[in-house]
Amino acid sequence: MALLDVVALADGPMRFTDILSLADQPRGTLHRQLSHLVEEGLLEIDRDGRYLIGLRLLTLASRSWARNEFRAVAEPHLHRLQEETSETVHLGILRGAEVIYLDKVEGRQSVRMYSQIGNASPAYCTGVGKAALSALGDPELAARVAALEFRRYTEHTLRNAAELLSDISAIRARGYAFDLEEHESGICCVAAPIRSDDGHMLAGVSVTGPAYRVTPQKLQAWAPLTVAAADSIMMDMRNRMGPKR
């Protein structure tokens, strides 16, 4: 898995030696491990002998994505929210201190459509992430925040734990989060938290758009819609899950 990560994180196909320098393992060992991964279809070798991620992962991921219950339940609500706002809607799920985007619904041009799905971003500088964090209990929140390193993606990115915790208490008070160009310059969003009954799974929905089009007033106006969508998703999940447990 460490090798898979190395290859997946690279910008392009990697030669044997490139991998060798990143994974600190003897050459013989590395060679055998790579061969096994290739056998399994997790890696592939191009005609220049360079390694890249195999298609098998795409197939596996696609199947599990399509059958993901939470995603399926949320889908109609995401579409409705998209139509109400005519901006891009995201569904993200909290994993540790990261948000993984599970779905995305765009308006007209579906350029770069898959770009976000599956993408992992730091929770502290995304709307969905902060919304999800706000649903954590204080001890758990403190633990996750303690482990964070704050990187400044833009000039508006929160700088430290204090700023984050203060923002989170504001989010708790009003019930929704803003991201005002904190992760990407020129991109703003409103987001609302989704929590499962047992509090085990935390997620969020957001409405995102370019700052020139999406004014603070608009974000404010969309907040109730976003919260409503999040609540509907929670309700549907509860109904779906209820009977079993």
Place this chain on the structure above:
Amino acid sequence: MALLDVVALADGPMRFTDILSLADQPRGTLHRQLSHLVEEGLLEIDRDGRYLIGLRLLTLASRSWARNEFRAVAEPHLHRLQEETSETVHLGILRGAEVIYLDKVEGRQSVRMYSQIGNASPAYCTGVGKAALSALGDPELAARVAALEFRRYTEHTLRNAAELLSDISAIRARGYAFDLEEHESGICCVAAPIRSDDGHMLAGVSVTGPAYRVTPQKLQAWAPLTVAAADSIMMDMRNRMGPKR
């Protein structure tokens, strides 16, 4: 990997015992293997103790997809073809006797947008698949066809190797393939083959639409556009790859 496949192929989360009955392994062994997969994030356990595919795969797949060179090169051509025809355009790559869809560009409604990406379908009953097969040399083609089992997805699905080979020689003669409701009832397409210089990688582009809207005449009219798109992709790949090798 066998376990991952079992879990990924299931319709929903699987209990320990469900997996036990499919994977023939002693309980102790299976339990430990599942635990390792969970540790690595390849599997996850829901609150009912059932196993499902982990998000890590989605993240890995997403990264490699976004950086896939072939996909990136093809993308603008797919968009152009989509605009020219205003129907859905697919890019698929041949793996053995299967086609794996690498990209999809839709018109207005982007419902089920990711549904196809990463999906593997039999080559013999899809436009892209037959187009790609037609670019194989005869010995290689014979070998791959010999291993096929022909399942009848619709009443138009090709029934056996003879029908397939005959269709393929027609495809070779005219340079493009049709799928007339052979995989899914009510769905037709035209497809053109893409071959890399060394013939190592085979792929295809297709224009797909519902039979009531997409008449044979239209398919015929789109054929040259599809072939042109495939050729442009081939050219771009050649230029991109050329300098290096």
Place this chain on the structure above:
DNA sequence: GCAATAGTTCCATTATTCGGAACAAAATTT
């Protein structure tokens, strides 16, 4: 409350991986 089923842990045996070294093939330099 009790049986049956489901899930988890343990540990001696067994099988696999490890990694150094030798070997082979390219790429680079002289």
Place this chain on the structure above:
DNA sequence: AAATTTTGTTCCGAATAATGGAACTATTGC
């Protein structure tokens, strides 16, 4: 073009980790 360095591949005894039967615990259904 030959020599040298860099890169990629194979081999095999030693070290390590996986195996799977059995014992144990927890959960479910009657």
